[in-house]
Amino acid sequence: MIGFIGGGNMAEALIKGLIASNRKDIYVSEPTADRRLYISQQYTVITTQDNAALASAADIIVIAVKPQIISAVAAGLSDVDFSQKTIVSIAAGVSISYLKHAFRTNNVVRVMPNTPALVLKGMSVISAAEAIAPQTMDNVKAIFSSIGKVVFLPEKHMDAVTAVSGSGPAFISFFVKSIIEGGVKLGLDSETASMLALQTLAGTSELLVSRSPDDVIKMVSSPGGTTVAGLQVFTDRDGAGLIADVLMAAARRSAELNIKE
Ligand SMILES: NC(=O)c1ccc[n+]([C@@H]2O[C@H](COP(=O)([O-])OP(=O)(O)OC[C@H]3O[C@@H](n4cnc5c(N)ncnc54)[C@H](OP(=O)(O)O)[C@@H]3O)[C@@H](O)[C@H]2O)c1
CATH class of the missing domain: 1.10.3730.10 (ProC C-terminal domain-like)
Incomplete structure (x- = not known):
């Protein structure tokens, strides 16, 4: 199951893309009730306001909140065992080493998508921690391929990527x-x-x-x-x-x- 923590604009683009490519095992955690209602009705996916319940249920957890609240989100998940799960962060500027530390796992992937993802013409650049298995990378690639093109690059290029395709x-x-x-x-x-x-x-x-x-x-x-x-x-x-x-x-x-x- 793919879980989204944060059901904002970028999560919605990904959910739209996943639904269009026939993925149905999607779970979304979002604090605002109106937004939960909208997402669940528009895309027929399960929603919750409980990040820990979502993180326990999902295999791939997409962190789609603003960068500055990632530490609070991670702190709220301190009881979740991430050893068999993958954290996929789309938060701009949040490094793989920070994510590893915050979520207490080496199974971390960092992705920089861009706004044309909203019309399924996105450009996503993926950098992964060494621990990620090829099968998991294929799964992550499939998620972002549903909203446009995907390339894999070492994390050191993320500032250039942010300038070229992000901005x-x-x-x-x-x-x-x-x-x-x-x-x-x-x-x-x-x-x-x-x-x-x-x-x-x-x-x-x-x-x-x-x-x-x-x-x-x-x-x-x-x-x-x-x-x-x-x-x-x-x-x-x-x-x-x-x-x-x-x-x-x-x-x-x-x-x-x-x-x-
Ligand atoms: N938009 C882009 O073009 C773009 C491109 C590349 C990367 N990104 C990255 O994508 C991430 C999301 O951006 P966005 O544009 O989708 O932002 P957004 O529309 O503000 O979405 C963030 C969502 O997270 C929810 N949220 C806040 N606190 C939460 C919590 N503790 N647990 C669960 N959900 C929570 C917010 O709910 P409330 O509104 O109720 O607070 C909001 O619905 C950011 O980190 C950004 O850097 C965005």
């Missing part, structure tokens, strides 16, 4: 918002500018599945043409350097916020 949806949305505002400055109404920008984003994402960014840039650019004129501004103002700085700032902040021990 990435906000950076890309900022870019899209700026394109819409630029279109409005050029005289388009905001609804039209928005439609043009969003469809261009969706279409370009599809193109980028089978072509490299450089290929797409080449396809759109003709010598002396409009695209080249626009791209020249990126070059003149070091647009690539600016974006690298944005990612660097996010990764640095991720490192500062990490809960390590």
Whole structure:
């Protein structure tokens, strides 16, 4: 059984994905009664407000609460024997060593999903403690594959992952918002500018599945043409350097916020 401690946004995305991939053995622990009612009615899963009852029943326990309350959640589970269970934390910045210590087990997996998981187009990066058996890893992979793509990386990359795919949806949305505002400055109404920008984003994402960014840039650019004129501004103002700085700032902040021990 897969148990979720915390039935918020990210847990809901995972529950939706699991149901869509025909998993039915799902149990959710959530303190707010209205939220429990919503989750149980919407997805036909069992809910509880008792984290310990959930942790005792589940084999895989997904920790889906905010990072700052993990220690309180772990303290409330001090009577649970985790030796035959796996803790899967999606809490941003909470290290594997902290999780091992808090839950008194080496069976710990850390995952960084991202917000597009809400529409089953997520990118999840998984880092696991050495103790995790291959069969368990397959089970964890299946959970996150239900909300999008999965890759395995060593934990040392988690700050970079947080910058690229964790914060990435906000950076890309900022870019899209700026394109819409630029279109409005050029005289388009905001609804039209928005439609043009969003469809261009969706279409370009599809193109980028089978072509490299450089290929797409080449396809759109003709010598002396409009695209080249626009791209020249990126070059003149070091647009690539600016974006690298944005990612660097996010990764640095991720490192500062990490809960390590
Ligand atoms: N959202 C994202 O895009 C994203 C991406 C990557 C990682 N994450 C990570 O995912 C985790 C959950 O994020 P979220 O966006 O889903 O947050 P969220 O919507 O606030 O969900 C957290 C849920 O946990 C519940 N909760 C609070 N205390 C609890 C307790 N003691 N026991 C059980 N449940 C409790 C909360 O209930 P109340 O509301 O009643 O307090 C809430 O329903 C976070 O650690 C975050 O870092 C999120």
